[in-house]
Amino acid sequence: MGTDKKKWFSLNLTKKKESSSCGCGSNSGGCGSHQKVEKPKKNDGFDQVLNSSMDRRNAFKQLTASLLVGAGAVTTACSVTGDEKTKEKAQIDWEEQFKGNYKLMSDDEKTATVDRLVRRHQLKTGDQLTISSETAEENVLFGYAFNISKCQGYMDCVSACVEENNQDRNSQMEYIRIHEMKDGKGFNFNEADDNFYHEVPADGHFYMGTQCFHCDNPPCVEVCPVQATWKEPDGIVVVDYDWCVGCRYCMAACPYDGRRFNWSKPEVPAEEINKNQHYLGNRLRKKGVMEKCTFCIQRSRKGKNPACVEACPTGARIFGNLLDPDSTIRWVLENKKVFRLKEDLGTEPKFWYFMD
Amino acid sequence: MRIGMIHRVLDSIKAFRLDCKEAKRRSEVMKVRKALHKQYRKRKHSLVCLLLIATVTASCKHHEEEYHSVVDKIEAKSKDYKETSISSEIFIQDLHTIEISEGGHTFLIPERKGQIKSYACTECHTKPLAQLKGKDLKKAHWNLTLRHADEHTMNCITCHNGNDMDNLKSLTGAKIDFNKSYNLCKQCHTKQFEDWKGGAHGKRLESWANPRASMTCVNCHNPHKPSFEKRWPAKFNTQKVKERK
Numbered sequence: 028m029g030t031d032k033k034k035w036f037s038l039n040l041t042k043k044k045e046s047s048s049c050g051c052g053s054n055s056g057g058c059g060s061h062q063k064v065e066k067p068k069k070n071d072g073f074d075q076v077l078n079s080s081m082d083r084r085n086a087f088k089q090l091t092a093s094l095l096v097g098a099g100a101v102t103t104a105c106s107v108t109g110d111e112k113t114k115e116k117a118q119i120d121w122e123e124q125f126k127g128n129y130k131l132m133s134d135d136e137k138t139a140t141v142d143r144l145v146r147r148h149q150l151k152t153g154d155q156l157t158i159s160s161e162t163a164e165e166n167v168l169f170g171y172a173f174n175i176s177k178c179q180g181y182m183d184c185v186s187a188c189v190e191e192n193n194q195d196r197n198s199q200m201e202y203i204r205i206h207e208m209k210d211g212k213g214f215n216f217n218e219a220d221d222n223f224y225h226e227v228p229a230d231g232h233f234y235m236g237t238q239c240f241h242c243d244n245p246p247c248v249e250v251c252p253v254q255a256t257w258k259e260p261d262g263i264v265v266v267d268y269d270w271c272v273g274c275r276y277c278m279a280a281c282p283y284d285g286r287r288f289n290w291s292k293p294e295v296p297a298e299e300i301n302k303n304q305h306y307l308g309n310r311l312r313k314k315g316v317m318e319k320c321t322f323c324i325q326r327s328r329k330g331k332n333p334a335c336v337e338a339c340p341t342g343a344r345i346f347g348n349l350l351d352p353d354s355t356i357r358w359v360l361e362n363k364k365v366f367r368l369k370e371d372l373g374t375e376p377k378f379w380y381f382m383d
Numbered sequence: 384m385r386i387g388m389i390h391r392v393l394d395s396i397k398a399f400r401l402d403c404k405e406a407k408r409r410s411e412v413m414k415v416r417k418a419l420h421k422q423y424r425k426r427k428h429s430l431v432c433l434l435l436i437a438t439v440t441a442s443c444k445h446h447e448e449e450y451h452s453v454v455d456k457i458e459a460k461s462k463d464y465k466e467t468s469i470s471s472e473i474f475i476q477d478l479h480t481i482e483i484s485e486g487g488h489t490f491l492i493p494e495r496k497g498q499i500k501s502y503a504c505t506e507c508h509t510k511p512l513a514q515l516k517g518k519d520l521k522k523a524h525w526n527l528t529l530r531h532a533d534e535h536t537m538n539c540i541t542c543h544n545g546n547d548m549d550n551l552k553s554l555t556g557a558k559i560d561f562n563k564s565y566n567l568c569k570q571c572h573t574k575q576f577e578d579w580k581g582g583a584h585g586k587r588l589e590s591w592a593n594p595r596a597s598m599t600c601v602n603c604h605n606p607h608k609p610s611f612e613k614r615w616p617a618k619f620n621t622q623k624v625k626e627r628k
Contacts, residue, residue, distance in 0.1 A: 358583065
């Protein structure tokens with residue numbers, strides 16, 4: 028395994044960026060091709076706050092900015108001169124700012140916040156979204172099965188997922204990972220390649236997909252200090268993006284690398300936005316919050332298959348209601364030799380693997 | 384010296400008396416203590432009981448449900464399963480499907496004949512094959528190569544019937560409808576057929592809900608070259624490459 032295949036994200040706190048080398052051998056002046064280009068150093072993690080040079084003026088600016096947001100909202104909402112649209116937007120911003128945790132909202136409050144979000148987007152861009160606040164159906168517990176013998180590594184699921192769930196195009200965030208593993212090495216994630224680009228299936232390899240497993244005993248939910256993530260009655264582990272404080276405890280707690288963080292403001296080209304959204308699902312996110320696979324809650328709660336299941340050309344992905352004794356997922360669990368990853372942790376994932 | 388001895392004896396007597404007093408006092412203290420202890424033990428008993436109840440109830444904090452594992456939960460909760468209000472019908476109503484019933488599984492598969500461009504075959508196959516093979520006639524099916532098993536195992540007439548082109552035929556010569564071509568495949572691919580009926584092989588159409596609609600063999604596998612071909616992945620994450628440097 029080469030160093031270029033490092034799969035974890037390091038903060039890179041101590042390493043200094045090497046100065047660019049030049050053909051002339053020296054690092055400054057002389058050959059004429061040297062230009063003093065000071066690349067803006069990208070800070071990472073808490074460096075963004077702690078290591079940023081800030082003078083007194085800037086510090087005061089940033090402090091007052093947050094105060095002004097609140098004050099501004101009040102004044103525009105109360106002003107007599109502002110036009111109707113700005114007033115409405117301010118009113119919405121105000122109410123959104125002080126709304127409660129989605130988990131604790133009544134159905135009326137849920138529809139109210141969803142309506143506000145739709146209206147805000149309309150005021151901002153002129154586009155009409157549909158955001159659902161559909162609740163879990165009784166007698167439904169979602170489960171997933173993945174056929175390792177069938178997956179060919181085409182990655183159609185990954186691209187369908189990105190499009191369906193409005194994931195950030197800049198950082199190329201992906202919920203699904205397809206691991207290319209060598210035959211005879213077992214499930215060796217350290218040596219597997221999850222970012223391959225060559226003709227697939229490659230000889231002597233097999234493919235295995237991972238994503239959020241929607242554990243029945245999810246450790247990510249346990250560690251959340253603000254209860255911004257929880258397990259819905261139909262088994263889907265969801266995040267309230269407006270309640271999340273971005274501490275990333277859940278990311279650290281997840282033993283399956285199922286959670287993703289928005290380091291920058293997620294951006295989706297207007298024409299590519301999937302307008303069929305759910306509050307807990309693929310609605311547009313903001314910077315600094317967690318997100319993850321939701322079994323395409325906006326689709327599955329209506330009865331549709333998740334986007335990855337629909338996109339898979341090999342039929343390796345099976346999704347269904349675990350409580351329905353006649354469902355296909357139940358047939359797989361009862362008739363195939365199924366297993367889950369890290370079963371000994373007691374996380375009880377609702378995502379099973381099997382082979383032909 | 385004598386006086387000294389007397390003093391010592393007196394002292395020891397004093398000490399003995401004191402000891403007796405002390406012992407008496409002590410025994411009284413012990414009595415009180417024992418009584419207290421008895422009371423305490425009684426209380427402790429009830430206290431332990433209370434604690435036990437408390438721990439038993441509190442230990443279930445993490446699992447609101449009484450199930451040991453998710454599999455137990457599924458088993459228990461699906462015992463009195465009632466069909467949900469979610470139906471796949473709105474999603475599959477536009478598909479042309481036929482209902483089939485195989486080995487206790489009833490589900491829908493896409494209708495096939497309407498999808499074959501030049502069905503019915505007899506529209507062209509008006510004459511016996513031998514006559515059509517001549518040089519004077521326009522060539523047809525020129526792009527067909529059979530890459531399915533080897534030539535000792537299969538050729539055209541393993542599945543097609545030269546005398547009845549509108550239908551397929553089984554190994555024993557029985558008629559098989561194009562819409563139910565899985566009957567042809569299952570002759571050799573028995574394991575896949577079992578998995579397909581149950582839902583482990585093949586792909587669900589549109590919805591996870593009932594009624595079930597699944598693809599049939601020929602929707603994914605070209606019967607003339609059934610294995611999947613190599614191709615480039617749909618995606619490559621350039622950002623991931625940068626991050627991992």
